[in-house]
Amino acid sequence: MCDVAILGAGPYGLSAASHLRTIKGLTVRVFGDPMSFWTNNMPAGMFLRSNWTATRIADPRLENTLEAYQAESDDNFSVPVPLKSFVNYGLWFQKRSVPDLDRRQVRRVESGPKGFRLTLQDGESLNARRMVIAAGIGPFAWRPPEFSGLPAQLVSHASEHADLSIFSGKKVLVVGSGQSALESAALLKEGGAEVEVIGRATEIHWLQGWLSKTLHHRLGRSIRALLYAPTDVGPAVMSQLLARPHLLRMLPRGWQDKMRKRAVRPAGARWLVDRLQQVPLQLGRTIVSASTLGDKVKLKLNDGTERTGDHVLLGTGYRVDISKYEFLSPELLQSIRRVNGYPWLERGLETSVRGLHILGAPAAWSFGPLMQFVSGATYASGALLQRISRKN
Numbered sequence: 001m002c003d004v005a006i007l008g009a010g011p012y013g014l015s016a017a018s019h020l021r022t023i024k025g026l027t028v029r030v031f032g033d034p035m036s037f038w039t040n041n042m043p044a045g046m047f048l049r050s051n052w053t054a055t056r057i058a059d060p061r062l063e064n065t066l067e068a069y070q071a072e073s074d075d076n077f078s079v080p081v082p083l084k085s086f087v088n089y090g091l092w093f094q095k096r097s098v099p100d101l102d103r104r105q106v107r108r109v110e111s112g113p114k115g116f117r118l119t120l121q122d123g124e125s126l127n128a129r130r131m132v133i134a135a136g137i138g139p140f141a142w143r144p145p146e147f148s149g150l151p152a153q154l155v156s157h158a159s160e161h162a163d164l165s166i167f168s169g170k171k172v173l174v175v176g177s178g179q180s181a182l183e184s185a186a187l188l189k190e191g192g193a194e195v196e197v198i199g200r201a202t203e204i205h206w207l208q209g210w211l212s213k214t215l216h217h218r219l220g221r222s223i224r225a226l227l228y229a230p231t232d233v234g235p236a237v238m239s240q241l242l243a244r245p246h247l248l249r250m251l252p253r254g255w256q257d258k259m260r261k262r263a264v265r266p267a268g269a270r271w272l273v274d275r276l277q278q279v280p281l282q283l284g285r286t287i288v289s290a291s292t293l294g295d296k297v298k299l300k301l302n303d304g305t306e307r308t309g310d311h312v313l314l315g316t317g318y319r320v321d322i323s324k325y326e327f328l329s330p331e332l333l334q335s336i337r338r339v340n341g342y343p344w345l346e347r348g349l350e351t352s353v354r355g356l357h358i359l360g361a362p363a364a365w366s367f368g369p370l371m372q373f374v375s376g377a378t379y380a381s382g383a384l385l386q387r388i389s390r391k392n
Contacts, residue, residue, distance in 0.1 A: 001127045002027040004388065005118055007106050007327070008134030009034040009094060012359040015058035015377040016132055018097040019385040022060050026388070029128070031102045031120070035090040037136045038083065041159040045187050047080035049179050049207070049269045054232035054375035055081050057093050060385070064093045080271060109133075110329035115355055130388065134359040139324035142316045144175075146287045154297040155290070155312045158184050168192035170310035173299060175287065177201040178266030181315025186275040188313070195279050196307065198299070202284040205267040231375040234263040245367040245379055256368065263369040266317075320362050332356075339365055348387020349380055357384055 004020055006013050009032035017030045048055055056066050069089045070076060077085045094101060108119040115129040141157040152160075158180045164187050174185045177199030188195045227236040229243035241248055242263055248256060288300040290312065299307045321341030323333055337344040337352035342365035349357045349367065359380045363371040370376040 001114070001129070002029045003128070004028045004130045004132060005116065005126070005128035006030045006132040006134060007109065007118075008032050008136060008360075009098070009101055009103075010037055010134065010136050010360075011057045011090065011374045012136075012377045012380060013132075013134035014090065014094055014098055015381040016134055016359060016384055018064070018093075019058070019060045019381040020132075020388060021097075022385070023389055029102060029126075030098050030100075031104060031106050031118075032135075033103055033105075034094040034101060035087050037138050038087050038090065040162050041138060042083055043158070043161055043164045043184060043187055044083070045164075045190075046083040046183055047269070047271070048083065048086055048374075049080065050374060051230075051232045052079050052081075053230035054373065055079075055086065057090060057374065058378040058381050059093070059097070060381070064096050069093070080269065106327050108329055109327050110332050111335070111353070116332075130355045130357070132357045132359065132384065133325070133362075135325055135327075137318045137320070137361045139326070140318040140320050140361070142319045143314060144287065144316060146290045147312065147314065150290060150292065150297065150312075153311075154292060155314065157314045157316070159318075161313075164188050164193075165191045167311060167313075170194070171196075171308075173198060173297070173307055173309040173312045174315055175199070175312060176266070176315030176317070177204055177268075177283065178315060178317060179268050179272075180317065181266075181313075182268040182272050182276060184313055184315055185279050186272055189279050190275070196282065196309075197276075197279060198282045198285050198287070198301070198307070199266075200284065200286045201266055204281065204283070205265060206270050206273065207267050231370055231373070231378075233370050233373055233375065234259070238263065242368050242370050243379075245370060245383075248368045249366070260364065260369045264372060318361065320364070322358070322362055342366070348383050350387060357387075359384070 003026045006017050009030060017028055020028045069092050075085050105121040106118050107121055110117050112127050116131040117125060117127055119125045141159045143157060147155045167188055168191050171194040172188050174181050174197045185195050185197050229239045231243040234242040238259060286302045288302055290299050293308060296308050296310055297312050322343055335353050343351050343358050343362055345351060345363055345366035349359055349363050351358055361372045
């Protein structure tokens with residue numbers, strides 16, 4: 001028996017563990033492969049879109065910062081932060097904050113007589129009074145129905161590749177108009193592939209354009225700090241509200257939904273513009289159908305044109321549906337109140353099942369789009385700590 005079991009060892013799981021371990025006498029066990037999604041499901045050569053303050057993993061004592069990691073490792077980098085450096089920072093954070101991490105996978109979580117019962121990959125089981133799920137977005141990768149039934153060698157999601165160099169010399173059709181699609185296209189082109197981007201958006205939304213940079217320069221740091229929160233989610237002014245989910249939750253549901261959509265609409269980092277100069281961008285296009293043509297894939301677009309390629313890479317994002325967390329027992333899943341696949345969460349990111357907390361992107365419906373980013377771990381871990389401290 002332990003007091004709290006945490007499933008997941010990415011930024012949210014590690015942050016939650018480091019916060020909860022400040023509670024004297026609380027036994028916390030953490031399960032998972034550290035930074036596994038970032039290592040196995042994001043392409044080598046990628047950069048993080050977030051700013052410096054939004055890229056730190058939340059640490060209650062502010063000791064395991066990016067600056068501390070750089071000083072100790074001599075890994076010198078700035079914004080945008082390279083994926084490799086962020087992964088190494090996360091592994092360094094884990095060794096310092098959660099040195100006793102259990103790397104075994106949790107196969108099943110079900111209700112137990114005194115909380116929850118976990119079954120591990122080797123068959124061992126244990127009980128926990130509280131359960132914190134920080135399992136990430138891997139199972140939520142969205143594959144549009146037009147591509148159902150097509151083989152993996154012809155169509156794959158961007159999250160399925162840690163190395164895009166396997167497409168060198170091939171023609172790849174990238175579907176999407178957000179950061180994932182655009183950066184994947186840039187990496188594919190630089191890796192020797194012939195690339196074309198097909199997106200339904202009529203234009204690419206570039207972050208931090210020349211106008212915003214000019215305004216920031218003229219307004220100065222103090223004014224910019226009033227307009228934009230360090231969490232780096234959302235446009236001016238709205239950013240400050242989104243950084244405070246406890247206030248956001250007080251607004252009418254319709255307002256919350258509109259702000260969530262505005263804050264996470266497909267967009268690309270400004271530093272991708274030059275890298276995509278030689279990549280055709282077909283915007284305002286949707287896929288009508290997709291089919292095989294020998295060993296290739298053929299797409300029919302809404303403008304009547306067709307495209308044929310060796311592979312289609314889907315940069316189509318993620319759609320949360322916690323029923324895709326296969327480790328949740330059917331009985332436990334049925335007990336969780338849900339809204340369109342999202343868990344309905346109360347204070348402390350606690351589900352309708354008492355003692356069960358869910359962090360990260362699944363918390364976005366209840367606590368706003370901040371939960372979809374690394375910077376949201378600060379709020380989530382603090383709220384979790386406060387809730388468990390009171391109940392402990």
